[in-house]
Amino acid sequence: MCELMGMSANVPTDICFSFAGLMQRGGRTGPHRDGWGVVFYEGKGYRLFRDAMPSSESELAGLLRELPIKSCTVISHIRKATRGKITLENTHPFVRELWGRSWCFAHNGTLKGVRRRSLDFYRPIGTTDSEHAFCWLMNALRSRFARPPRPTTFWRQVYSLARELDTLGSFNFLLSDGRYLGAYCSTHLSWLTRCAPFGAAELIDDELRVDFATVTQPTDVVTVVATRPLTRNEIWTTMAPGSMTVFADGRPWLSLGS
Secondary structure, three states, X not given: OOEEEEEEEEEEEOOHHHHHHHHHOEOOOOEOOOOEEEEEEEOOEEEEEEEOOOOOOOHHHHHHHHOOOOEEEEEEEEOOOOOOOOOHHHOOOEEEEEOOEEEEEEEEOOEOOHHHOOOXXXXXXXXXXXXXXXXXXXXXXXXXXXOOOXXXXXXXXXXXXXXXXXXXXXXXXXXXXXXXXXXXXXXXOEEEEEEOXXXXXXXXXOOOEEEHHHOOOOOOEEEEEEOOOOEOOOOOEEOOOOEEEEEEOOEEEEEEOO
């Protein structure tokens, strides 16, 4: 199984602290040695970094750990291959365009038989069940809506489609176009919101501690989503299987199935 991490914030924020912990799970404190990737949104644009190397050994991952790229929406993934070879094209996150927006997707789990589902406009480049599921999801949304629907209508439809795919196995995923961050829990997913009054946090997977009161403003709000909690001294909210939470500007915006 893979591991996911996402961030939603009301001001551009870097993920250096959280990523320092997550990257250690890619071969050092966890078995996820089969590649990693991260997307940083900036307006309608995005920066995508991917590597088929273990994140704990990747020079590129080490660079991003130290490089404070600021974004309001981030999706990251470290891979343990269950379907598809260890190649760059099979490395998450995956990105597709819909309605003039770049949609980013990362998945944790295995979906048996998903590649028997027919595809139309969107097709996978690699051979993972994850990318096939993403293409199927995007095709379904494109067919259902000729133009962008209201956000609540859109995310309710995403949730309905997620529940359908969830019957094929496990389908934890993160999805975003840079404005909203949708997190669907099939088995394991947790989130944490940091806001004033800020305190200190200690990583589980690395000997790193940050006092957020010294690096934030009182109006900052940041939510981090992860497969497993990244810090040892903060209270994380565990999502219920079959539930979905959509975040906007750093806070939970819509909850479905919980």
